[in-house]
Amino acid sequence: MASNPLHGLWTLTNRELKKWYKAPVVLIVTLIQPIVWLAFFGKSMNMASIFTNGSINIPGLNIPKQIIDQIAQAYLKSTFGTTDYFSFLAASMVAQITFFTAMNSGMSIVWDRRLGVLDKLLTTPVPRGSIIMGKVLNSVLRSLAQATIVLIIATLLGMKFNTSLTPLGFALSIVGVYAALTLLALGFSALYLTLALRSTNWQSQMAIINLLNMPLMFASNSFYPIKMMPWWLRPVAYINPLTYVNDITRGLLLGISAFSIPMDFFYLALFAMIFSTMGIVLSWRFLSEG
Amino acid sequence: MLGDSAIKAINLTKRYGPILAVDHINFEVKYGEVFGFLGPNGAGKTTTIKMLTTVTRPTEGTALVGGYDVVKQPAKVREVIGVVPQDFTSDEDLTGWENLMMIAGLYGIPKREAKERAAELLDLVELSHAADRKVETYSGGMRRRLEIAMGLINRPRILFLDEPTLGLDAQTRAAIWSYVFKLKEQLGTTIFVTTHYLEEADQYCDRIAIIDHGRILAIGTPRDLKKTVGGDVVMLQVAGNPEAAVKVLQSIDGLSDVRIVEGFIRFKVNDGSKAAPLIFDVLSKAGIRVTSIAIKEPSMDEVFMEYTGHSLRDEWGSREEVMAMRRIVRTARR
Ligand SMILES: Nc1ncnc2c1ncn2[C@@H]1O[C@H](COP(=O)(O)OP(=O)(O)OP(=O)(O)O)[C@@H](O)[C@H]1O
Ligand SMILES: [Mg+2]
Numbered sequence: 001m002a003s004n005p006l007h008g009l010w011t012l013t014n015r016e017l018k019k020w021y022k023a024p025v026v027l028i029v030t031l032i033q034p035i036v037w038l039a040f041f042g043k044s045m046n047m048a049s050i051f052t053n054g055s056i057n058i059p060g061l062n063i064p065k066q067i068i069d070q071i072a073q074a075y076l077k078s079t080f081g082t083t084d085y086f087s088f089l090a091a092s093m094v095a096q097i098t099f100f101t102a103m104n105s106g107m108s109i110v111w112d113r114r115l116g117v118l119d120k121l122l123t124t125p126v127p128r129g130s131i132i133m134g135k136v137l138n139s140v141l142r143s144l145a146q147a148t149i150v151l152i153i154a155t156l157l158g159m160k161f162n163t164s165l166t167p168l169g170f171a172l173s174i175v176g177v178y179a180a181l182t183l184l185a186l187g188f189s190a191l192y193l194t195l196a197l198r199s200t201n202w203q204s205q206m207a208i209i210n211l212l213n214m215p216l217m218f219a220s221n222s223f224y225p226i227k228m229m230p231w232w233l234r235p236v237a238y239i240n241p242l243t244y245v246n247d248i249t250r251g252l253l254l255g256i257s258a259f260s261i262p263m264d265f266f267y268l269a270l271f272a273m274i275f276s277t278m279g280i281v282l283s284w285r286f287l288s289e290g
Numbered sequence: 291m292l293g294d295s296a297i298k299a300i301n302l303t304k305r306y307g308p309i310l311a312v313d314h315i316n317f318e319v320k321y322g323e324v325f326g327f328l329g330p331n332g333a334g335k336t337t338t339i340k341m342l343t344t345v346t347r348p349t350e351g352t353a354l355v356g357g358y359d360v361v362k363q364p365a366k367v368r369e370v371i372g373v374v375p376q377d378f379t380s381d382e383d384l385t386g387w388e389n390l391m392m393i394a395g396l397y398g399i400p401k402r403e404a405k406e407r408a409a410e411l412l413d414l415v416e417l418s419h420a421a422d423r424k425v426e427t428y429s430g431g432m433r434r435r436l437e438i439a440m441g442l443i444n445r446p447r448i449l450f451l452d453e454p455t456l457g458l459d460a461q462t463r464a465a466i467w468s469y470v471f472k473l474k475e476q477l478g479t480t481i482f483v484t485t486h487y488l489e490e491a492d493q494y495c496d497r498i499a500i501i502d503h504g505r506i507l508a509i510g511t512p513r514d515l516k517k518t519v520g521g522d523v524v525m526l527q528v529a530g531n532p533e534a535a536v537k538v539l540q541s542i543d544g545l546s547d548v549r550i551v552e553g554f555i556r557f558k559v560n561d562g563s564k565a566a567p568l569i570f571d572v573l574s575k576a577g578i579r580v581t582s583i584a585i586k587e588p589s590m591d592e593v594f595m596e597y598t599g600h601s602l603r604d605e606w607g608s609r610e611e612v613m614a615m616r617r618i619v620r621t622a623r624r
C-alpha cells in the first residue's frame with residue numbers, strides 16, 4: 001500500500017478545517033480582535049480628527065482653523081503617507097489576523113499530543129512532515145478566509161482603496177496581498193509549530209505565544225511607520241515579517257509603500273521557506289518521543 | 291517479504307532517565323498467533339508496544355515486525371501494522387465516521403473503499419447508530435470500540451491491542467474478543483495484545499509472556515505455564531502466628547513451596563482435596579487452628595504469582611480507578 005504522501009497531507013488539513021468551519025464560534029471570536037482594533041484605534045484615535053477637531057488652540061495666536069487643517073494634513077501625509085489613518089491601520093489588520101491564526105496553530109499540536117491523537121498519527125504511514133504541514137496549510141487557508149472577512153468589514157467601516165486602481169489592477173493587487181499573507185502564514189505557523197514539537201504543556205506554549213505576540217505586533221509598521229520608532233526598536237521592525245506584509249498590502253491597496261514590493265516578497269519568501277523547511281526537518285527528528 | 295516470525299524482539303530495551311522501563315527482552319511471535327503480554331502496572335507493556343509500533347525509539351536493541359526493522363525501516367513497519375493504543379486517540383471534535391475516514395486517508399485507502407470498510411467496521415463494533423455523533427458524546431466503551439475499528443481500517447497483517455478491554459463490561463469484553471478471534475481465524479491476523487484480565491489471557495491467547503519490572507519472566511501456552519506450577523495450590527489462614535504453621539507444614543511430605551503470601555499461607559500439593567484432612571490433623575496436633583482454607587487448581591493467577599511473587603488480582607480495583615482518573619484528568623485539562 002504505497003500511499004501518496006500528499007493524500008495524507010490533504011486528509012490532515014481537512015481534519016483541521018472541519019473543526020473550524022463546524023465551530024463558527026471560533027471564527028467569530030478570532031474576528032473580534034481585529035475588528036476591535038479597527039474600532040478603537042482606527043476610529044477613536046483617528047489622527048486627522050485629533051488635529052482638526054479644534055483641540056489645538058494656542059491662546060494669543062489666532063490661527064484660522066483652515067490653516068491648522070492644512071498643517072495637519074501635511075503632517076499626516078508626511079508621516080503615514082496618507083491622510084486617512086483608518087485605511088492605514090485597516091490594511092495592517094489582514095496581516096495581524098494571519099499572525100494570530102498562525103500563532104494558534106502551535107497550540108493544536110500540543111493538544112494532539114495531550115489528547116493522544118498524535119500517538120495514533122505516528123503509527124500510520126503518513127510522513128512526519130505532513131503532520132506539521134497539514135497544520136500549516138490549515139492555518140494558511142484559515143488566514144486567507146479571515147483576512148477576506150476583515151477586508152470586507154474594513155471596507156464597510158470606511159476603508160478607502162487607491163482610487164487610481166483599475167478593476168483588473170485591484171483584482172491583481174488582492175491576489176498579491178493573498179500571496180504575501182500565504183507566505184506570512186507559512187512562515188509563522190511553521191515557526192510556532194516547531195517550537196511546540198516536543199511540548200506537552202499548553203501553559204508554556206501560551207507563555208511563548210504571549211512573549212512573542214505583543215513585541216512582534218508593536219515592533220512593526222502596523223500602527224505607525226518605522227521612522228517614528230526609537231532607534232533601538234527599528235532593527236526589530238526591519239526583521240519582523242509583519243512589516244513587509246504591511247508594506248505590500250499598503251503598497252498594493254492604498255498606493256503607499258515605504259520599501260520596494262519585490263524586495264518585500266523576496267524577504268517573505270525566504271522567511272516562509274526557512275521556517276517551513278525547519279519545521280519539516282525537525283518534525284522527523286522530534287515528533288516521536290525519546 | 292515475510293520473515294519467519296511476525297514479531298521478533300532482540301534485546302529490546304527502553305530507558306527513561308533512571309527507569310529501565312523495558313529491560314533487554316527477547317521473544318518471537320509467529321504469524322497467525324494471538325500473543326498475550328501479561329503484567330502489572332508499570333511493567334513495561336505499553337512501552338514495549340510503543341517501540342514495536344515505531345512511536346518510540348528503543349534505547350538499545352531492536353525488533354522485527356512483519357520482517358522489517360522498527361529502528362531502520364519504521365515506514366515499512368507502519369504499513370503492515372494496526373494499533374489500538376491504551377489511551378484514547380480519536381479526535382473528539384469529529385464524529386466516529388469522520389475519524390475512521392481520516393485514518394483511512396492517512397493509509398491512502400481510496401475513498402470508495404474507505405467508505406465500505408468504515409461502514410463494515412462500525413457495524414462490527416456496533417457503532418453504526420452513533421456514526422454521525424461527535425466522539426466527545428461517546429461513552430468510554432463506545433470510544434474503545436471506535437478505537438478498535440480505527441486500528442483495523444487498514445486491514446493490518448499484525449494488530450497491536452494495548453488493553454483493549456480495560457474498563458468495559460463483561461458483555462462488551464466478550465464481544466471484542468470474539469471479534470479478535472474472528473480476525474485471527476478468517477484473515478489470519480497476528481495479534482499482540484496486552485491485558486491484565488487473567489481469564490482473558492488464559493482463554494484467548496495462544497501464548498502468553500509474563501512481564502514484570504521490564505523483564506519477561508516466562509513465556510508459553512497457558513497450559514504449559516499452568517503445568518509449571520505443578521499440582522494444586524492451597525491457601526490457608528490460621529489463628530495466631532502463621533510462621534509456626536509454616537514450620538509445621540514444611541515438615542509434611544508432598545507439600546512444596548510453603549510460604550506466606552499477602553497474609554495467606556500458600557503451598558503446592560499434588561491432590562489438594564486428599565491432602566486437606568491430613569493437614570488439618572497435623573496442624574491441630576501442633577495446636578494451630580485453621581480459620582480458612584482454599585484449594586485451587588492452578589489458574590493464570592497462580593501462574594502469575596508463581597513467577598512474580600505477587601498477585602495481579604489485588605490490583606484490579608486500583609487499576610480501574612487509575613484509568614478512570616486518567617480519563618477525568620484529561621477531560622478536565624481542556
Ligand atoms: N514517557 C515516559 N517518561 C518517563 N517514564 C515513563 C514514560 N513512559 C513510561 N514510563 C515509565 O516506564 C515504566 C513502564 O511503563 P508502561 O507504561 O510501559 O507500563 P505498563 O505495563 O503499560 O503499565 P499499565 O498497566 O499501567 O499501562 C513505568 O515505570 C513508567 O513510569
Ligand atoms: Mg500500559
